[in-house]
Amino acid sequence: MKSPSTGLFIAIATILLAGCVLQPNVRNYTPPRSSTPPPAEAPVSLSESLGPSEQIIDMPQQTPAPKRGELSDVVERMARRSACAPAAGAKLIARTSAVETYQVSCEDGQQQLYKCELRQCRLMN
Structure with missing residues (x-):
């Protein structure tokens, strides 16, 4: 037969163990920050990324037309004279x-600058 103190001991042990299981004392682990960035992947060339039916075609760059003003023709004539x-x-x-x-x-x-005030143009440099 069990003694009354044995039952009390089992009850206390059960309560203590249940408390340990229900509320674990575990901290979250955060790894230290690294000062070096992760290694970059090797770059892939354009020709390596193309499929067998694709090819590279060089397109000429289109430069936008220069912005013209009301007196652009006058300034061009003055530039030719100089x-x-x-x-x-x-x-x-x-x-x-x-x-x-x-x-x-x-x-x-060479570059030339012209200033036109009230339709009167003059060379600045």
Whole structure:
């Protein structure tokens, strides 16, 4: 036969063990941050990524037409008179109510700036 103290011991042990199982004392693990980034994947060339029926075609770059102003033709004529052959025409770079500023790229690589105030243009440089 069991003694009364044995039953009490089993009851206390059961309560203690149940408390340990229901409320575990476990902390979450967070790994330390690494100062080095993960290794990057090797780049893949364009030709390697194409299928057997695909090919690379070089397309010429289309440059937008230079922005023209009201006095672009006048400025181009002035540039020709000052020994500049305009490569792409006079480009309007600034405009206010009474002033227009133009840039002319010459074929020899020089740049000229013109300022037109009240329809009167002059070379700036």
